[in-house]
Amino acid sequence: MATTGTAGRSRTIELRVDGTAYHPDVDPRRTLLDLLREQLGVTSPKKGCDHGQCGACTVLLDGRRVLACLTLALTCDGAEVTTAAGLSGDDGLHPLPQAFVDHEGFQCGYCTPGQVCSAAGLLAEFDAGAPSHVTPSVSDSPRWTDEEIAERMSGNLCRCGAYVGIVAAIRQAGDKR
């Protein structure tokens, strides 16, 4: 058997969530999503499928969009987590959620925090020149089109079917940046 670690027992980690520092005691089985929602009371990321298929739990982990439901919390020691709630500042809504409002990019709203975080990650990835599956040639930089937005958001499901508004919202936020 391994000589290091403590069998199945929890450990204290440090992480920042939306600018606030936390030092939770974490069971090895706990995912980042459950840590945020159940232990820290950060309920902006939503639990949809809990199997990495719906995107409702998307957060920015050290600036990159990931699925909190497939991330074990202990591996986030020292990390910076940003949720959709943390994207808004003191001076009103962040351009992304504002654009979702402007374009009615939600109905029930359950998928929206994940959509917003995913869109924030998408903008950063696009600005870095990263190609996607629909970029005509991977040797070129992508162009800012609805097709690129839709492909890059394919990991976020909306069972209300508000996709048309979601693409328009991200288009607007991207145009304004």
Added chain:
Amino acid sequence: MKPFTLDRPETAADAVSAVAADPSAAYLAGGTNLVDHLKLGITAPGLLVDVSRLTSSDVREDDRGGLVVGAGVRNSDLAADRRVRERYPVLAEALLSGASGQLRNMATTGGNPLQRTRCVYFQDVSTPCNKRAPGSGCSALGGYTRYHAILGASEHCVATHPSDMAVALAVLDAEVRVLGPDGERVVAFTDLHRLPGDHPERDTVLGHGDLITEIALPPAAWARRSAYRKVRDRASYAFALVSVAAGVSLVDGVLEDVRVALGGVAHKPWRAHRAEAVLRGARPSREVFLAAADAELADARPVEGADGGNAFKVPLVRRTLAAVLRDLTEEADR
């Protein structure tokens, strides 16, 4: 989820020692497949060893003119790497056709080829599956077979390997650098995965404790003209029904070099050596492309299933292979 210990050692050597010493231990990298398996009860390790920070997350040039990819490089970073996009477009395209933006940000070069089949019976612990529970039987036979193998399967298992990246690595003759309990060694990528035979539970030739540290891409002039095409049930975020990775070089209108691999058809990324033999030295034409596909598919054995079976994959591979080769050779002609 069964209780387990999660260790985060400081070095790859310590990680290998920890896993080698504990038969119930497993490596954790991006976690995109393993964490789901913990939740589904497909696997229940007593110890997880986090290796995500222990192997290189850089892509570097090697002295042969190829690239060496650290096992910790994220799929999204590898797909965005300028050198990969220009010198190995088949790899960038394969990576970008897989999963979603979030998952590509998590998944790693070392972990991606080791992801396990998405056969629904493997994923459903209430059904018999020789890969998950050896000797329990195969529920796929006569069941839902749309995503199952047509080449190299056995009576014990008809599951397919799900990775797109792995199909590109097979066509590129990549090398897998492994750190194991007995030291370092190199495994040819095309030898990494096994066919099911009598032991479908063994996906690869790696032993317990073996850790992939790097994957090397040899220099390949032909790869500048290479492509990956994936056919799936929806436009994005789905596993392949079939996929084709190919690259060509044309000299005086003749296929001087040509490499082909297939995905979604077998228990492993399927290097199409028979098709390559038909194509090499030939003048590109639809007839020769189809003849190459037919040579590769001569031993195809579709699975009969309650969903109508997967015989559709034979003509689908045939047409997809011809289309990819047509695009690559027309482009090369210009």
